[in-house]
Amino acid sequence: LGVKLQFALSSCTSWHVIDEDFNYEAFYNNILMFFEECCTKWDKAKIAELLLWWNHSIFGHANMSAYHPQ
Numbered sequence: 001l002g003v004k005l006q007f008a009l010s011s012c013t014s015w016h017v018i019d020e021d022f023n024y025e026a027f028y029n030n031i032l033m034f035f036e037e038c039c040t041k042w043d044k045a046k047i048a049e050l051l052l053w054w055n056h057s058i059f060g061h062a063n064m065s066a067y068h069p070q
Contacts, residue, residue: 003028 003024012019035051038044 002031 006022006024006027007019010019010022017023017025035047038047
C-alpha cells in the first residue's frame, strides 16, 4: 500500500521500479525490514500491536487475524 501511495502522489505518469530519484523496490524492502527485522521484545510487541490495529482498521473485527511473524 505504501508503494502505491508513493506512486499516486508522485508526478510520474507510468510505473517504473526507479522513477526519477525514487527507488520503489528499495522502499518496499525497507518497509519489510521494518516489520521483519526488529530486535527487541518491545519492538516486536509494538509491531504486533500496529499490525493488529491495521488489520482491524482494514478488515474489521470479524475478519482480522493476528500477526504472527515466521
